[in-house]
Amino acid sequence: xxxxxxxLPLASFGCHRGSTADIVGNGTVEVREIDVASQVPARxxxxxxxxxxxxxxxxxxxxxxxxxxxxxxxxxxxxxxASEAAxxxxxxxxxxxxxxxxxxxxxxxxxxxxxxxxxFERVRPLGANGTVSRQSVDAADTEARTAAARRDAxxxxxxxxxxxxxxxxIQAARADLADAKAALAATEAVAHDLILTAPVAGIVxxxxxxxxxxxxxxxxxxxxGESADPxxxxxxxxxxxxxxxxxxxxxxxxxxxxxxxxxxxxxxxRPLAEFTPRVALTEDERADLVFGVKVALRDTSTLLxxxxxxxxxxxxxxxx
Numbered sequence: 001x002x003x004x005x006x007x008l009p010l011a012s013f014g015c016h017r018g019s020t021a022d023i024v025g026n027g028t029v030e031v032r033e034i035d036v037a038s039q040v041p042a043r044x045x046x047x048x049x050x051x052x053x054x055x056x057x058x059x060x061x062x063x064x065x066x067x068x069x070x071x072x073x074x075x076x077x078x079x080x081x082a083s084e085a086a087x088x089x090x091x092x093x094x095x096x097x098x099x100x101x102x103x104x105x106x107x108x109x110x111x112x113x114x115x116x117x118x119x120f121e122r123v124r125p126l127g128a129n130g131t132v133s134r135q136s137v138d139a140a141d142t143e144a145r146t147a148a149a150r151r152d153a154x155x156x157x158x159x160x161x162x163x164x165x166x167x168x169x170i171q172a173a174r175a176d177l178a179d180a181k182a183a184l185a186a187t188e189a190v191a192h193d194l195i196l197t198a199p200v201a202g203i204v205x206x207x208x209x210x211x212x213x214x215x216x217x218x219x220x221x222x223x224x225g226e227s228a229d230p231x232x233x234x235x236x237x238x239x240x241x242x243x244x245x246x247x248x249x250x251x252x253x254x255x256x257x258x259x260x261x262x263x264x265x266x267x268x269x270r271p272l273a274e275f276t277p278r279v280a281l282t283e284d285e286r287a288d289l290v291f292g293v294k295v296a297l298r299d300t301s302t303l304l305x306x307x308x309x310x311x312x313x314x315x316x317x318x319x320x
Contacts, residue, residue, distance in 0.1 A: 023244060023314040025234030025293070029304045031227060033205060035220035039193045042066050044213045044221065051207050055198045055224070062196035062209075062221045069191050076184035083177035090173040102158040109151040116140070116147035202226045203306065230297045230304045231267070234312045235274075235290040243316045244269060250295045252310045254303055262304060266314060268294040 042064035049061050120140040127137035202224040209221040232252060236244055250264040270292035295312050297304060304310075 022316070023236055023240050025236060025312050025314075027232040027234045027310060027312060029230050029232060029297075029306055029308045029310060031202070031225035031230050031306050034199060034202070034224045034226060036061055036196050036198070036222040036224060037218050037220045038062075038064055038196065038215040039217065040064075040066065040190055041217060042194055042215055044209050044211050044215060046211055047207065047209065047221065049204045049207075049222065051204050053204045054227070055202060055204060057198055057201045059198045060195060061198055061204075064194040064196065064215065066190070066194065069187075069194065072187045073184070073191060076180070076187045079180045080177070080184050083173070083180040087170070087173040087177050090170045099158070102154070106151070106154040106158050109147070109154040113144070113147040113151040116144040120144040196221060198224060200224065200226045201228060205306065225306050227299075227304075230299055230306075232264075232295050232297065232310055232312055233292050234295060234314075236293050236314075238273065238289050238291070241269075241291050244293055244314060248314055248316065250312055250314045252295065252297055252304075252312045254308055254310050257303060260303065262297050262299055262310075264295045264297040264312070266293055267296045270294075 043066075044062065045065045046063040047061070048059070048063070049055055055061065120137075120143070123132055123137050123140045126132040127134055204222055205225045206223040207221075208223060209215060209219070215221060244266060246266050246269065248266045250266060252262045252264055253260075254262075273289040273291055293314070295314070
């Protein structure tokens, strides 16, 4: 957000010296400016509002497009489905067919281990009396040990199948699913950011892009003026500044609508002095140091528009 500055060449800024009680100054109606900008690089497809149009909070203002958005969302959704399937499998544990296969593998491994052990027991005495070579005995011993190791591995695998999925694996599957869902949410958020809406009710002050243009991150497509909180800066001379305090009542009147005053109050006083603007009426006034006073207005008449000149009267408390 930034403050808009509206200056009319013929507007008079400053405090009139004619009144010793009330403080009267001239200024122009201002509003806060809000840039409606893209959060991602994207191409402008459509702009729904023109300069000067009034918009409500939440109204769609700009439609953007990224060429890869659809594919990114489809890929993220596919990953979520795959993660959900993996988690279901981990929670369900091994199926009956997997356990039956594990039992069959164990029976086969036990049979091979028994055969290899018997072969070794048969050739060992033959090796001792020299009927078979020492290498044949060593080979039979190695085969028996290998078959026994395969049997033990099959037995452990079957035990794990009976125990079901380890809790750590289920936790890892849950974490993977959460990560997939977060990635999908991020992709959908990018797609949502391609529709720019009005953050507040206001008036379109400027149209900064056109359909077909490419916007960078943070580049403004439209600039809105927030119409709910108009204000005016007036300039009070150092002679009368001690009479002004935050919270004091004020009244603004537009040219031609003097019979329809707009109430307001002082909300800020600039701490540093400056010279009266050159459009002040007299040389004495131009020589004076003045202080900016911000007056917030409560506009219920919808008369106030950015840039309109107005006369503001600040009302010091009356003596009892």
